[in-house]
Amino acid sequence: MTIQASPSDQLIFAPVGIAHLTADNADLVRAAAAGRSRIRVTTAAQLNGVPHLGTVVTMLTVFAFTRHAADALGRPANIIFDALENAPAEQITIDGDTYTRNVGDLIDTGQLERAERTSGFERLLAWASDKSGIPYEYRPYAVYQSLRPVRECLHIIASRQDDFAPIVAPRDGIIRIRPRCPECRLMQKSAADLTITALSGAVRLGNRCPRHGRYAETVHIDGGGWYDANTPVRSIQKGYLLAAERDIYDACSVSVDGADWSGSWHANVLAPALAELGIPPREWPVSVFTPLITDHTGGKLSKTLYVARGTYADLPEAFLNLDILLARRSDQVLDAIWAEVTRWAAEPRRLHRGYAVGYISSLLGQELSAGQLRTA
Numbered sequence: 001m002t003i004q005a006s007p008s009d010q011l012i013f014a015p016v017g018i019a020h021l022t023a024d025n026a027d028l029v030r031a032a033a034a035g036r037s038r039i040r041v042t043t044a045a046q047l048n049g050v051p052h053l054g055t056v057v058t059m060l061t062v063f064a065f066t067r068h069a070a071d072a073l074g075r076p077a078n079i080i081f082d083a084l085e086n087a088p089a090e091q092i093t094i095d096g097d098t099y100t101r102n103v104g105d106l107i108d109t110g111q112l113e114r115a116e117r118t119s120g121f122e123r124l125l126a127w128a129s130d131k132s133g134i135p136y137e138y139r140p141y142a143v144y145q146s147l148r149p150v151r152e153c154l155h156i157i158a159s160r161q162d163d164f165a166p167i168v169a170p171r172d173g174i175i176r177i178r179p180r181c182p183e184c185r186l187m188q189k190s191a192a193d194l195t196i197t198a199l200s201g202a203v204r205l206g207n208r209c210p211r212h213g214r215y216a217e218t219v220h221i222d223g224g225g226w227y228d229a230n231t232p233v234r235s236i237q238k239g240y241l242l243a244a245e246r247d248i249y250d251a252c253s254v255s256v257d258g259a260d261w262s263g264s265w266h267a268n269v270l271a272p273a274l275a276e277l278g279i280p281p282r283e284w285p286v287s288v289f290t291p292l293i294t295d296h297t298g299g300k301l302s303k304t305l306y307v308a309r310g311t312y313a314d315l316p317e318a319f320l321n322l323d324i325l326l327a328r329r330s331d332q333v334l335d336a337i338w339a340e341v342t343r344w345a346a347e348p349r350r351l352h353r354g355y356a357v358g359y360i361s362s363l364l365g366q367e368l369s370a371g372q373l374r375t376a
Ligand SMILES: [Zn+2]
Pocket: 181, 182, 183, 184, 185, 186, 209, 210, 211, 212, 213
């Protein structure tokens, strides 16, 4: 009998700190889950196109980790997927100033097809949910930004701009909580004309449209209105929301995100902001980070760079386009990734590291050759 060799057998595990501290990844959640009736895992992605391989690997790892934590800690679990339709989709320069419209704006005007932006993610979520038995909720940004704890946090930041500006805008001190023109939805990228005023129970956002002049949006804590929060503000609001949700849902709140949000981001943005917000550490959400998928130089595998420069011309196009993967060998490819990420989900030494795209490629070797995915 021959035993099929797995690329995973060739891995070398250099010792890393957190892997010494934990014997199983569920150890990271154990204390925060004590006394709580469920585990609630949140993750997010910008709807800026079809998910590429790095996103697929991250999403499947989120489901695998949630399954593992639920089993290891004996609690039901669910996943909240924050679908960020506020990702920029169009950029216009007027009088030397840059303005944007987001994915949701262009879907509303019919310039983008909703299905084109969401179907890849929805298919992936449905597959992962079915495979893991973990239910999920798809939450658009329009819903997220109006949640009461998210608005409470917005109000705190607006009321204490001097405290938060060095954290969320260390370069220019401009906190980017931006309204959009009610007439044409243009949003000023620089936020040079932005005004943020905390009122009683609301935040008033003012800006100027190059076509329609000055406008203002009043965002009440109780709901109504819309604003765009840029990444650091949104990240801090999410930390505040997840802390609040421990009581709202009697849940252990966990955020599982790509490695971009670990290290310097966590240390310099999220952690100081949670401290400024006065949230006791025992109520902080548990933060878990999925492995970074890197190119041959050690940089993050980037679809944008691939398309713009042909940087990864040696890789099959399928690596960056889930539609091609799914159209030709979907279950086989996803099953191969699932088999790998379920090991990451349990073992600290496999979770707390990065993987080169060549390693992922070797995992998918049979599927890739069977599907004849390499393009001419
Ligand atoms: Zn306008």
